[in-house]
Amino acid sequence: MKLSFRTTILLTAGLACQAYGGSVKTIFVIAMENHNWTQPSTQTSPAQIFGNPAAPYVNSLVTPGNPNAAQTSYASNYLNSGIGVHPSAPNYIWAEAGSNLGIFNDNNPFGTGGSNQTTLNSLSNFLQKSGKTWRSYQEDIDVTLTNNQPLPLNQYTVPLVGISGNFTTGTNAYNGSNQYNYAPKHNPMVYFTTTNGGNDATTSNPFAHNYVPLQQLATDLASNTVAQYNWITPDQYNDMHTGLTAGFTYHGTPYTGDQAGVAQGDNFLSIVVPQIMASQAYKNDGAIVIWWDETEGGDDPGRTLGEIIISPDAKGNAYTNNILYSHSSDLLTMQEVFSVGPCLLGACTATDLSDLFKPGAILDIYTFLQNPTFSGTPGTCPTSWICSGSPAPGFSPYAPTTSQYASPIFPTMAYSPTVYGGSGVMRQLTSMTWQGGATYTFNLGTGLPLHEPDGVTLVAGWPGTQGAARLYLTMGTGYGQVAAFDIPSPAPGGFSNLPITFTLPTNSPAIGQAIGVMLYVSAPSGYSANFSIMP
Numbered sequence: 001m002k003l004s005f006r007t008t009i010l011l012t013a014g015l016a017c018q019a020y021g022g023s024v025k026t027i028f029v030i031a032m033e034n035h036n037w038t039q040p041s042t043q044t045s046p047a048q049i050f051g052n053p054a055a056p057y058v059n060s061l062v063t064p065g066n067p068n069a070a071q072t073s074y075a076s077n078y079l080n081s082g083i084g085v086h087p088s089a090p091n092y093i094w095a096e097a098g099s100n101l102g103i104f105n106d107n108n109p110f111g112t113g114g115s116n117q118t119t120l121n122s123l124s125n126f127l128q129k130s131g132k133t134w135r136s137y138q139e140d141i142d143v144t145l146t147n148n149q150p151l152p153l154n155q156y157t158v159p160l161v162g163i164s165g166n167f168t169t170g171t172n173a174y175n176g177s178n179q180y181n182y183a184p185k186h187n188p189m190v191y192f193t194t195t196n197g198g199n200d201a202t203t204s205n206p207f208a209h210n211y212v213p214l215q216q217l218a219t220d221l222a223s224n225t226v227a228q229y230n231w232i233t234p235d236q237y238n239d240m241h242t243g244l245t246a247g248f249t250y251h252g253t254p255y256t257g258d259q260a261g262v263a264q265g266d267n268f269l270s271i272v273v274p275q276i277m278a279s280q281a282y283k284n285d286g287a288i289v290i291w292w293d294e295t296e297g298g299d300d301p302g303r304t305l306g307e308i309i310i311s312p313d314a315k316g317n318a319y320t321n322n323i324l325y326s327h328s329s330d331l332l333t334m335q336e337v338f339s340v341g342p343c344l345l346g347a348c349t350a351t352d353l354s355d356l357f358k359p360g361a362i363l364d365i366y367t368f369l370q371n372p373t374f375s376g377t378p379g380t381c382p383t384s385w386i387c388s389g390s391p392a393p394g395f396s397p398y399a400p401t402t403s404q405y406a407s408p409i410f411p412t413m414a415y416s417p418t419v420y421g422g423s424g425v426m427r428q429l430t431s432m433t434w435q436g437g438a439t440y441t442f443n444l445g446t447g448l449p450l451h452e453p454d455g456v457t458l459v460a461g462w463p464g465t466q467g468a469a470r471l472y473l474t475m476g477t478g479y480g481q482v483a484a485f486d487i488p489s490p491a492p493g494g495f496s497n498l499p500i501t502f503t504l505p506t507n508s509p510a511i512g513q514a515i516g517v518m519l520y521v522s523a524p525s526g527y528s529a530n531f532s533i534m535p
Contacts, residue, residue: 163181221281
């Protein structure tokens, strides 16, 4: 049996005590279209969303003191994914892959000029390979196009081509019209072979059940059967893309053209967001991300995109910041939430969205390591640490294996050793330096999930009766050991998540040298183990 330890690591120094939120577990992304959040005053069309009277609900979410803003944070400096990354489909592809992968059109996945991608590296593929679930809720798919009633599950297909027209007898549940308009360009998972099942629009496509009509969302919320990662795309009349032919009257005000599209989207959000918030999946550390796809009129910093986070774990009351974000930030955050990797292209250099959440809700490992702080008083190592320049009993000399991939935590080196009935170590060098008298904490976050090689979680914690592998932590300069600690094995199903803290002596020879972290793993005879540091 091959056991794989996949850990996420947070190294902090002298952090003050803070009130921590829960760890985000379920994500709902709601995709909106073709409007800037803010833009130069000289640009009047399409109108920006911030302060727009046709979007009263969205603006209530970002108004401090408004009851709708109680669990809301939002970005004030969210830019287009890249210069020239347009139109829609490249940005939806980016949401999965961290790049537009060379696509600059809205073509369908297959057919003339098809934009299908065969890469194995996409968020939803990482999710399914690690045993986590994803679902794409798309309005106007898998319905009878006469009355807008959902088809039976066994008639679902992967929606590879767009459809538009008018229902004969049915109406849209949100805007009251009889118009429908689904577009693959607004459905990110449908552009990847690993999540679309290939050019197969029949009911036998094994991925058909991942693409469901929007009507199914209410049922899944009520039964608490939503996926862990849920992508929700309204049709092109409810995502702010296109105004209805007859316009739209909203709260007594008639709108036409682009402003009708804005009002239609705002109306949709005012219905769907509270519906999600009432669900158990949301209340149990869920998060809603209202996401706009691309800027209009230019990709300069003067044109920002909307990015609204609603969660019991958000800082709330319309908290905002001026941190530079993009679609890569969302992707990195999703990889952190679900512990899947390695990091995906643009996500490797992005800033995650953790500042919009309460501390601890998103494991923020990158921002802190780039901006470390130190505090503490002179002292000696606690008795639980071994302070010496030689390995502690049971430790093996440093023997890295070939690097498998670069780690965004410590970009300079990342080793992933495999141990067969023996021991091995992983070393990571940071840009931080040891300071005498400073107190350091090593936190394993939510613990060490134990995985089979295919990434499916086997046991949360250690293998227990299957044969106890052991994990040790050392911290040093990369060459000499400063401290070592034996991380205890919890009860089967438990977590090794206790912070490990010690104070560096004021006379330590490590002062001024780069901080290095080493993880040491050993496996009993007949077992093998490997581990890696990943987002």
